[in-house]
Structures are given as structure tokens and as C-alpha cells.
Amino acid sequence: MNKHLHKTFKFPSPAKLNLFLHVVGQRNDGYHELETLFQFIDYSDSLEITVTNNSNIELVNPIDGVKNEDNLIFKAAKLLQEKYRTDSPNAALLGAEITIDKILPMGGGLGGGSSNAATTLVALNALWGLKYTNEQLAGIGLSLGADVPIFIHGFSAFAQGVGEKFTEVHPEECWYLITKPEVSISTASVFSSQDLPRNTTKLACQDFDKHYCDKDLFNDALYHNDCQTMVIKHYDEVAKLLAWLVEYAPSRMTGTGACVFSRFSSQQQASELQAKLPKGINSFVAKALNKSPLLFAIDALKK
Structure with missing residues (x-):
């Protein structure tokens, strides 16, 4: 019996800043090679998640103008379920009811959508008891956006590649x-x-x-x-x-x-x-x- 079943938990989904962002090339697949310095700030969306005993993923308050199937929260949850179904085909899938308190501006460069996806993956991994590592979660998240892995790892970092290669750094917390x-x-x-x-x-x-x-x-x-x-x-x-x-x-x-x-x-x-x-x-x-x-x-x- 999952100890989190039918309970509601609240998780922050913080913004990030790119303290600098250098475009150092473009790959044959169209992705850009970057060098950037990520740092978080104490300003966050919030996700409330209730674990359910069915496999349904329900967004209680969908974002206006965004279809559920296009919402990164929904997509992240479904990808995590698919990963677990592949790895443990005989295990029962749990579901979730998710509510978002959205305060980060869309189209602002603060990583709000990527942060929402990362919080969904990290939180559901814990609530569902799946025990995936952050590296495994980052692999899932990268398919949703280049910034998702940094939100999963959760530390300030100098990032390279398409944003997936990290060196932890400690810039001033100003x-x-x-x-x-x-x-x-x-x-x-x-x-x-x-x-x-x-x-x-x-x-x-x-x-x-x-x-x-x-x-x-x-x-x-x-x-x-x-x-x-x-x-x-x-x-x-x-x-x-x-x-x-x-x-x-x-x-x-x-x-x-x-x-x-x-x-x-x-x-x-x-x-x-x-x-x-x-x-x-x-x-x-x-x-x-x-x-x-x-x-x-x-x-x-x-x-």
C-alpha cells in the first residue's frame, strides 16, 4: 500500500535565471550548442499533487489556451508512467490529480514550463515510490526541453551542450x-x-x-x-x-x-x-x- 495514496502534497516549481547565455554553435540536428550559467531564485509556481489509485492524470485547473496533451505537466507525468510500465510491466500504475498555482510569466525566459515538468517528474517519482535516479529522470525530462534536467538536479550550474552537461558552481546569492x-x-x-x-x-x-x-x-x-x-x-x-x-x-x-x-x-x-x-x-x-x-x-x- 502506497503511504502517499489519497494525500495531497505541495511542491515548489522555481524560476531560473541564465546569468549569461552563449550560443557557441549549431549541430546537424538543428539543436544549438550552448554555454550558460543557471541560478535559481526564490520565486515559484506551486504544484499540489494528490496520488490516486488509478492511472489517470488529471489537471484540475488547466492553463487557459493550452490543451492538456500539450501541457508539460501532463506530458511529464505520462512519460514517467510509460517509463515505469516499460521497466515494470506487471506493476500497477498509480495516477495523480495535479493543481498548479501559476505565477511565473509565460514567454519570460524564466523556465516556468520546464520547471513545471521537472517538479512533476521529481515529485511523482517520490510519491509513486518509483525510485528512479535524478540522472534517469533528467533523461526523461530532456525530451521535454533542454532546461528540464537542471531543474531536476536542482543546483546552480555551468551548462554546456544543449544544456545537459553540468558543472556545479556557487555564484553569489544576491x-x-x-x-x-x-x-x-x-x-x-x-x-x-x-x-x-x-x-x-x-x-x-x-x-x-x-x-x-x-x-x-x-x-x-x-x-x-x-x-x-x-x-x-x-x-x-x-x-x-x-x-x-x-x-x-x-x-x-x-x-x-x-x-x-x-x-x-x-x-x-x-x-x-x-x-x-x-x-x-x-x-x-x-x-x-x-x-x-x-x-x-x-x-x-x-x-
């Missing part, structure tokens, strides 16, 4: 003002654009953790976001916001946008600039985290 203009940007549109740079020189250091230096993070000669180069050409809202923010603090776009992060040494400094923002800019202040809050939730589940 404060960020996260801002988003009234525009959403499709990841696919960025990576398919002819204006996206694809030839940034790979970082020379073999051991990134030893060579990484926080004070150089916003030295554009060393680190930058290649996607930002394309986005500011085509999205005037992001270009104007960035131009305004850099007058006050080191600022850069995260992921494929449209969110921009500005770095501060204190919450007060971030909040003071937040109060000055132009009208029409969505924003929040968040603390950087080098360990995902999802890992703490899973640890608590085991006690």
Missing part, C-alpha cells in the same frame, strides 16, 4: 529585480532567427568553478546573452526596458526573454528601483538560490 515588459517571446522564434549569433567563442577554462568570478559577471566582453542581441532588434519593449535599467544597475535578459534581471547586493536596493519602474512593467524582487527549494520539499517528504 538580490535581483526581475522585470518584464508587456510582451511574450517564443523560444522557437529566437533560436530560428537569422539574427541570432551562433559563433561565440567557447570559454577556455576547463574547470569553470575555479575560474568563475562574480565581479566579472556583467563584463560583456566575457559574458553576455546572445539571445538578447537578437531580441532587442525585434522587440522594442525589451530594448527600451534594458536601456532604462542599465542606467541604475547591471542588467541583462534571461534565457530567450522577455524578462530582464538587475543585480543588487540587498533587497532594499532592488525594491527601491522597483518603485521607480515605468508604468506597464511587471516586476518582482527575488533572492538568488544555489539549491532549488524543490530539493528541500523532497527531503521533507522522506522524513
Whole structure:
């Protein structure tokens, strides 16, 4: 008897920042070779999951405009079931009722969809008692998106390849003002654009953790976001916001946008600039985290 059956548990699904994002090439299969530095922030969607004794996956509050079969939460749960059915064909499949409290903006570059998929895989693996390793879960998650594995592993990392090769790093856990203009940007549109740079020189250091230096993070000669180069050409809202923010603090776009992060040494400094923002800019202040809050939730589940 599964001890979690018919009980409801809540799990965080945190946002990430790409502190830099270099596109260093493109493979024959169309995927881009990247070098990026991931860090989590303490701002999260939340998933409430109730384990059921049938194999149904039910999204209690589907996201408007997104079909269930296209929802990464639903797809992650079904892939995990398929993996278990293949590995243990005689075992009974459990199901789940899943509710999402969605606060991360879509099309913002904060990894919300990937984070939702990762939280689903990690949480259901624990709740269903499947005992897959994080490496096995990351293998499932990679088919859903290049960012999913980092959310599964749950630590800040220098990532290479298509985002699946990790070196754990420990950048400063500073404060960020996260801002988003009234525009959403499709990841696919960025990576398919002819204006996206694809030839940034790979970082020379073999051991990134030893060579990484926080004070150089916003030295554009060393680190930058290649996607930002394309986005500011085509999205005037992001270009104007960035131009305004850099007058006050080191600022850069995260992921494929449209969110921009500005770095501060204190919450007060971030909040003071937040109060000055132009009208029409969505924003929040968040603390950087080098360990995902999802890992703490899973640890608590085991006690």
C-alpha cells in the first residue's frame, strides 16, 4: 500500500535565471550548442499533487489556451508512467490529480514550463515510490526541453551542450529585480532567427568553478546573452526596458526573454528601483538560490 495514496502534497516549481547565455554553435540536428550559467531564485509556481489509485492524470485547473496533451505537466507525468510500465510491466500504475498555482510569466525566459515538468517528474517519482535516479529522470525530462534536467538536479550550474552537461558552481546569492515588459517571446522564434549569433567563442577554462568570478559577471566582453542581441532588434519593449535599467544597475535578459534581471547586493536596493519602474512593467524582487527549494520539499517528504 502506497503511504502517499489519497494525500495531497505541495511542491515548489522555481524560476531560473541564465546569468549569461552563449550560443557557441549549431549541430546537424538543428539543436544549438550552448554555454550558460543557471541560478535559481526564490520565486515559484506551486504544484499540489494528490496520488490516486488509478492511472489517470488529471489537471484540475488547466492553463487557459493550452490543451492538456500539450501541457508539460501532463506530458511529464505520462512519460514517467510509460517509463515505469516499460521497466515494470506487471506493476500497477498509480495516477495523480495535479493543481498548479501559476505565477511565473509565460514567454519570460524564466523556465516556468520546464520547471513545471521537472517538479512533476521529481515529485511523482517520490510519491509513486518509483525510485528512479535524478540522472534517469533528467533523461526523461530532456525530451521535454533542454532546461528540464537542471531543474531536476536542482543546483546552480555551468551548462554546456544543449544544456545537459553540468558543472556545479556557487555564484553569489544576491538580490535581483526581475522585470518584464508587456510582451511574450517564443523560444522557437529566437533560436530560428537569422539574427541570432551562433559563433561565440567557447570559454577556455576547463574547470569553470575555479575560474568563475562574480565581479566579472556583467563584463560583456566575457559574458553576455546572445539571445538578447537578437531580441532587442525585434522587440522594442525589451530594448527600451534594458536601456532604462542599465542606467541604475547591471542588467541583462534571461534565457530567450522577455524578462530582464538587475543585480543588487540587498533587497532594499532592488525594491527601491522597483518603485521607480515605468508604468506597464511587471516586476518582482527575488533572492538568488544555489539549491532549488524543490530539493528541500523532497527531503521533507522522506522524513
